[in-house]
Every structure is written in structure tokens, then in C-alpha cells.
Amino acid sequence: MAGALTTPETTTSDESGEPLAADFEPWSFWRTASDEQQRDQHRRIDALRSHGFVIGADCVVSRLAAVHPDALVLGDRSYVAAHAHLSGDVTIGADCSVNVGVAVRGRVRMGRAVRIGAHASLLGFDHRFDDPDTEMFRQPLRSVGVEIGDDVWLGTHVVVVDGVRIGSHSVVGAGSVVTHDVPAWAVVAGNPARLIRRRREPRARTTxxxxxxxxxxxxxxxxxxxxxxxxxxxxxxxxxxxxxxxxxxxxxxxxxxxxGAPPPQLALPDHVARLRSLQDERTGLVDEPGIAWGRVTSLLDDGQAYHVLDVGYALGLLGSSFVHPPRTLTDxxxxxxxxxxxxxxxxxxxxxxxxxxxxxxxxxxxxxxxxxxxxxxxxxxxxxxxxxxxxxxxxxxxxxxxxxxxxxxxxxxxxxxxxxxxxxxxxxxxxxxxxxxxxxxxxxxxxxxxxxxxxxxxxxxxxxxxxxxxxxxxxxxxxxxxxxxxxxxxxxxxxxxxxxxxxxxxxxxxxxxxxxxxxxxxxxxxxxxxGYRPRGVHRPEPFLATSCTLDA
Structure with missing residues (x-):
């Protein structure tokens, strides 16, 4: 079963003479491992499958790896090297490498041809620490998950935290800590990881x-x-x-x-009159035509809230303003x-x-x-x-x-x-x-x-x-x-x-x-x-001039 460290067969040397080479260099296992090692690897795969795990063809899972997930899918020709640790809900595509000492824990999904350097950590869960009066190890875990696309290279000692998505064809430099999503075709590095360059030119940009x-x-x-x-x-x-x-x-x-003019369907005074007529005199708020203002409303009503903006700005663009202040808010x-x-x-x-x-x-x-x-x-x-x-x-x-x-x-x-x-x-x-x-x-x-x-x-x-x-x-x-x-x-x-x-x-x-x-x-x-610049609800300039500068 997963986690068994040794059997008589695993001590048999491969053709290099080094008994552990097959566990630490599994990419060459089926070419260099001895007959005894290969027979033992078949037993290892059969044992994993007997526990309900989906293991593809020509995979290698080292006897020196701790593999005890709740669910596991391992695609064809993928391998897990010595001292790796797999737990949680893990899906690994075809032709992937989980190298020496890699931790893949929590909810982790990766596509095909993902190469993970030694001692990297993909952590698809996180500890909560919201309650300062409770020891952190007693507080619940959270798991959003880690998602990795196809054809990704994660360098040695990379850490990917919960909730991160790494796009296809990207590269993460050795020692990086990935705390935010990585776009496809990106090369990122650092702590926290930052974009260094693109592996290929993006599509033609707007001129x-x-x-x-x-x-x-x-x-x-x-x-x-x-x-x-x-x-x-x-x-x-x-x-x-x-x-x-x-x-x-x-x-x-x-x-x-x-x-730079009002819509031609109405004269300017008619636009103004129609919009101003929708305002309730008592509250100063605006609702759709035909709505009875005696109804019970919520300040979280997105329609009424937005009409303070859209009607106010529209009247401003028409050279006018509200008849009444929006008293429900301003008073x-x-x-x-x-x-x-x-x-x-x-x-x-x-x-x-x-x-x-x-x-x-x-x-x-x-x-x-x-x-x-x-x-x-x-x-x-x-x-x-x-x-x-x-x-x-x-x-x-x-x-x-x-x-x-x-x-x-x-x-x-x-x-x-x-x-x-x-x-x-x-x-x-x-x-x-x-x-x-x-x-x-x-x-x-x-x-x-x-x-x-x-x-x-x-x-x-x-x-x-x-x-x-x-x-x-x-x-x-x-x-x-x-x-x-x-x-x-x-x-x-x-x-x-x-x-x-x-x-x-x-x-x-x-x-x-x-x-x-x-x-x-x-x-x-x-x-x-x-040739245009927003002047209304999406205007870039402030409407009020202030000299207030604060540090959050």
C-alpha cells in the first residue's frame, strides 16, 4: 500500500549499480530498472488501483513516496519520485513529473506535461486563523484548490498556495512563491512571483x-x-x-x-423634464416609471441606488440637476x-x-x-x-x-x-x-x-x-x-x-x-x-476638488 518504504525487491540494483536510482530518477525507470524492480512496481500500481485510485499506463510511483490521498488520478506515463507526498484530492494529467520531495496536498488539479522540480509544494488548502482566542491548529481548514494548466514547468522549491491558477505553457522560476494567478505563456519568478516576460508574443494589439x-x-x-x-x-x-x-x-x-449633444429623439427640455419627473419629492430617490413610492424599499435596492448615479449624471450632461436632493442619503x-x-x-x-x-x-x-x-x-x-x-x-x-x-x-x-x-x-x-x-x-x-x-x-x-x-x-x-x-x-x-x-x-x-x-x-x-472621453457616470476626473491625501 502507499507509504510502504521498502521491500526485498526495491533493494535490487538497477543497471547503474545504485539501488535507489529507480526511486530518485523515475523518468528512466522502465528503461533502466531491473526485472525485480519492474515487477515490484507493477505490484505497487496494482495496490494503488485496488484502493480506487485511477492510475494510467506506464506510470511509476516510488515505494519511497507517501501516497495516501482521498482521491487520485494519475495520467499515462506520469511518475511520482522518492520522498514525494500526495494527499487530499489530486488529479495529475499525462506525462507529468512529481519529482523528489514534492508535496502535492489538498485539492490540486493539473493538466498534461506538467514538470515539478524537486522540493516544490502545491498546497490546495489553507489553515484558518480568524479566531484569535482559539489555537490555530484547532480552527477549520479551507480549500479553494490549486489549478495548473498544460505544459507548465515549476522550478525547484516553488511554493504554490491555495486558490492559485497557473495558466498553460507557463514557467515558474526556482524558489518562487506563487500567491496570485499566473497567465498562460508567462515566465514568473520571485517572492511573491512577478511576471518576468512572455514566452511568446501576445496576439496583435490594438494600434x-x-x-x-x-x-x-x-x-x-x-x-x-x-x-x-x-x-x-x-x-x-x-x-x-x-x-x-x-x-x-x-x-x-x-x-x-x-x-456632444442630447439624443435626437426628444428635445433637450423634454429629456430633462422626463428624468426630473421620476424623482420622489420626499426621499429624493428615483425609481422606474409607474412605481408607487409608498412601497417598502431597501437601501440595497440596486435600481434605486443606481438611479442616484445614472439620472444625476444624465441631468448633468443635459445642463440640469435633480429638483430635490436625494434626502434619504444626504440627510x-x-x-x-x-x-x-x-x-x-x-x-x-x-x-x-x-x-x-x-x-x-x-x-x-x-x-x-x-x-x-x-x-x-x-x-x-x-x-x-x-x-x-x-x-x-x-x-x-x-x-x-x-x-x-x-x-x-x-x-x-x-x-x-x-x-x-x-x-x-x-x-x-x-x-x-x-x-x-x-x-x-x-x-x-x-x-x-x-x-x-x-x-x-x-x-x-x-x-x-x-x-x-x-x-x-x-x-x-x-x-x-x-x-x-x-x-x-x-x-x-x-x-x-x-x-x-x-x-x-x-x-x-x-x-x-x-x-x-x-x-x-x-x-x-x-x-x-x-476621439472621445467619458464625461458622465464613468468620467475619470473627480467631481469635487479636494486636497485630502490619506494613508490606508
Missing amino acids: RASLAAHGDDARAQVGAVLASAWVDEAYRDSPGARPTVRAHTDAVELADLLT LSPAALVDLLDVLPWEHQTWGSGALVDALGTALTWAARRGHPAAAGRVEAVVGWIVAHRDAATGLWGGSGDGLREPVNGTYRLVRGTLAQWGVRVGGERALVDTVLARGTQVLDDPAASACDALDVVHLLWWAGSTGGVHRAPEVAETAAAILDDALARWVPGAGTPFAPDLPPSLQGTEMWLATAWYAADLLGRSDAL
């Missing part, structure tokens, strides 16, 4: 000429996009959809972005604001929590721009809470839950509505860049990624660079270039851009992907070639 052509196409075709969205005297996000406030404000954003005292932020479900609903802060920050911005006497004190209270509650290790606000998507989106929403609008610098951007680059790898690997997923990444990378200097600049540029390529490739002539690949082109998708393209191009120093 200034192609950016200019995209901007020209968008300007020439936006009229058709807006006209197709105008049905029965109302804007609809896409054909067949119901009329919404968001569709109307996206139409205003697109027309301003690409033509809270500084202490009440802090209490509200404290009770938001940051660990489990980071998206919704960030959306509310987005709306709250924007409401305070509108109040400050109109001279609300208490706006400044409220802004300071919100900034103080934000600085005090940031996770220094990730640069995010909120828990990670089952992944990075929710906390990165929640952080984007929080930053956009407060720190970015107010021009506040809080430091700590290196950790944020590390985390967002890891999320960027996930977005680029996800064929179903939406405009929201891509915009979260490029906006936060842009904001971090504008407030905290350049960190991991080659990887930031690589991520921005890939997202920019994707943004331009999704344009459907005459119809705009789908929000996500399985949806039709829409006003929302078009506006968000155009903003995404601008931020990605600006990270590369080429946004001027597009």
Missing part, C-alpha cells in the same frame, strides 16, 4: 489607427443605435426589452460621449452614515454594499455641488470609515467569499462613488493592483465575461495608477491590452455592443464597453486616439 477607426465607427453608428432603442416613445435597452430609466440615461450618456448625520456603513453585509453582499456606497457618495457629491451646508462633514465621515475598513492584504473592501468577482466589483463601485469622485488618495494601491491583476486573469480566461467584469478591472487599475504610482506596470499593460482587444472585437456594426456574449447588443453594453475601451487605452497611453 492607434484601429482605435481611431473604432471611435469613428462608434460616432457614425450611434444614431442608428439610439434610433433602434427608441420604441413607443421610450428608450429600451435592447429590442423587446421594457422601457427603463437606465435605458434613457444610457442613451443620454452615449449621445453626449459620441456627438443622514455623519454618525448615522457611519452606523449605516457598519451594518452593511460586506462579507456576503459586497456587490450590493459597494453599490449603496456608490449611490451614497454620488448623493453627497450632488449635495456638495449645490452648497449643502453639511456635505463636507458627511464626506469626511465616509472617507474616514473607508480608510479604516480597507483590507490591507488585498486592497479591497469586503470579503472574498467564493472568489474575487464580488469584492472587486464592490470595491469598484465604492471607489467610483467616493474616492474617485472626490479626488481622495488613500495609499495601499500595491495590494489593490496585485488583487485586481489576479481578477483580470480570471476575466480574460472567462468566455462569458461581461462589460461589468472588464470595467471593474481597468477602472481600478487606472485609479490605482493615478493615485499610487506604477506597480507591476508590464502586467497592467498586458491586462489592459488584452481587455482593449476584447472590447473592440465585441462591437456589432450598426447595433453597438452586447453587455455579455450571450446577450443582444444594448445601450448598457455599448456605453460600458466604450468606457472600458477608454480606460484600457488610457492605461496604455493611447486613449486620445479614440
